[in-house]
Amino acid sequence: MYSKLIAALFLILSIHLTFEQDTGNNPGSYEIREHSLNRPYPSVFSTSNSYWHLIGNTLVTDRHIRLTSDSQSKVGGLWNIIPVSYPDWEMHVHFKVHGSGKELFGDGFAIWYARDPKLGGPVFGYQDYFHGLAIIMDTYSNHNGPHNHAHPYISAMINNGSLHYDHDRDGTHTSLAGCEAQFRGRDTDTLVAIRYQNDRLTVSTDIEGKNIWKECFAVSDVRLPTHYYFGFSAATGDLSDNHDIISVHTYQLETSEQRRTENRQNIIPNAPSAEPERPHTDDPKGSGWSALKIFFLIMFLILVCLAVGIGAYYYFDRRQYQRKRFY
Ligand SMILES: *[C@@H]1O[C@H](CO)[C@@H](O)[C@H](O)[C@H]1NC(C)=O
Ligand SMILES: [Ca+2]
Numbered sequence: 001m002y003s004k005l006i007a008a009l010f011l012i013l014s015i016h017l018t019f020e021q022d023t024g025n026n027p028g029s030y031e032i033r034e035h036s037l038n039r040p041y042p043s044v045f046s047t048s049n050s051y052w053h054l055i056g057n058t059l060v061t062d063r064h065i066r067l068t069s070d071s072q073s074k075v076g077g078l079w080n081i082i083p084v085s086y087p088d089w090e091m092h093v094h095f096k097v098h099g100s101g102k103e104l105f106g107d108g109f110a111i112w113y114a115r116d117p118k119l120g121g122p123v124f125g126y127q128d129y130f131h132g133l134a135i136i137m138d139t140y141s142n143h144n145g146p147h148n149h150a151h152p153y154i155s156a157m158i159n160n161g162s163l164h165y166d167h168d169r170d171g172t173h174t175s176l177a178g179c180e181a182q183f184r185g186r187d188t189d190t191l192v193a194i195r196y197q198n199d200r201l202t203v204s205t206d207i208e209g210k211n212i213w214k215e216c217f218a219v220s221d222v223r224l225p226t227h228y229y230f231g232f233s234a235a236t237g238d239l240s241d242n243h244d245i246i247s248v249h250t251y252q253l254e255t256s257e258q259r260r261t262e263n264r265q266n267i268i269p270n271a272p273s274a275e276p277e278r279p280h281t282d283d284p285k286g287s288g289w290s291a292l293k294i295f296f297l298i299m300f301l302i303l304v305c306l307a308v309g310i311g312a313y314y315y316f317d318r319r320q321y322q323r324k325r326f327y
């Protein structure tokens with residue numbers, strides 16, 4: 001009897017979490033098709049019909065878009081060519097980094113929101129001194145000195161064209177924030193979410209096959225203009241790996257009236273200067289569950305259940321009338 005009840009509660013909880021993931025936890029959000037990419041991929045890229053262009057060694061199969069294969073000295077890119085006209089967005093990227101290397105592999109890939117699409121260069125296959133945002137998924141530790149974090153490492157960098165990305169230091173001096181994330185060579189699906197809303201940049205991962213976003217970092221006062229471009233790039237050198245993009249889902253988020261009417265096109269990318277590394281702390285382990293806590297948890301779950309039921313009713317009801325907005 002009890003176990004059934006608990007199983008039912010867990011089911012409800014997992015449904016709730018799935019809902020959160022699907023909508024990016026933003027009720028006013030909807031997916032932008034021209035900034036998304038999914039299987040089956042367009043049969044022809046780099047034509048006037050396609051929203052996405054491939055550069056360098058990028059290869060498309062029916063299963064993935066391979067920025068680099070697991071061989072030396074490859075450079076690849078995948079660039080969207082429709083500028084992003086809305087100020088607040090969230091992007092979910094399903095990717096896979098894998099290869100035959102057990103100890104030595106690299107270098108990783110980068111996700112861009114940048115002024116100049118379709119260029120190649122030394123920073124994970126894109127140009128140095130770029131304008132915009134880089135989310136760097138670094139799998140190889142170049143920094144030989146005493147290290148304050150392990151790899152793979154996810155970090156963000158904001159650039160107005162003046163900063164150099166220093167590979168030899170893994171970009172430590174220009175990094176805005178970062179976290180360790182064991183996203184390479186996993187059997188589970190690996191996803192990263194980048195949210196930019198009200199000048200707050202949040203990066204989360206879902207790499208453990210739990211279908212839950214785990215926050216990697218969040219930074220406020222990040223200023224990014226509209227009309228930049230989304231892109232992905234990767235490079236291999238002496239070390240190599242497969243760097244695959246499997247799908248991209250981009251959502252326009254609800255925007256305040258003030259931000260909507262502001263001219264955001266000429267903003268110079270800007271963010272609080274790089275902070276010292278935050279010490280890595282593990283999530284607190286669930287210990288010492290008192291009866292009172294369990295009681296409140298059950299009450300909470302019942303409330304969540306009610307809210308999800310009511311929310312789902314309105315959601316699907318509304319969906320009937322607004323089907324055109326969803327893809
Ligand atoms: C560009 O960024 C650098 C370093 O963060 C800063 O010193 C400089 O003032 C910025 N330039 C502009 C035009 O904002
Ligand atoms: Ca590196």
